Amino acid sequence: MKLSNSFSGALRTFAYFMASGSQYTLKGIDYxxxxxNEPSAIEQVYAIFANVIELDNNGKVLNAKYAxxxxxxxxxxxxxxxxKVDPPYEDWEIALHEPPPLKDQV
Known part of the structure; x- marks a missing residue:
């Protein structure tokens, strides 16, 4: 199974604005x-995004802006x-899940 075009578009857009320094939710923050220099901070941002984003049964993203x-x-x-983050993060939001194996399984 592949990720949906909707998810791909949401991830691509988020990555673009994060990498370009123009993420609207971080206006005024020099990130x-x-x-x-501090890749674990960036890693955590993408982990939270991936943990929070929701898709419907057809793979359409339901909450990109919230994620x-x-x-x-x-x-x-x-x-x-x-x-202060409000509401505070729940454990499932900030979880860092297992990385993929070093070799593809196909």
Missing amino acids: ISLYG EKRATDYLRAYCDPSF
Whole structure:
């Protein structure tokens, strides 16, 4: 099974705005310097995005903007300790799941 075009589009768009420094939910936060210097912070953002995003039975993304907000709130709090994520993250939102094997299984 492949991921849906809807999910692919949501992920691509989120990745573009994150990598370009123009993510609207991070306006005023200098997060670009974290790329290459603090990769675990960026890893956590994408993990939250992937954990929070929801798809319907046809693979259509239902909550892309909410997933972006939950993900980028982590980075905002990381860069600005006075920012409090509300509501606080639940364990399932911030879970870092097992990576794929080093070799494809096909």
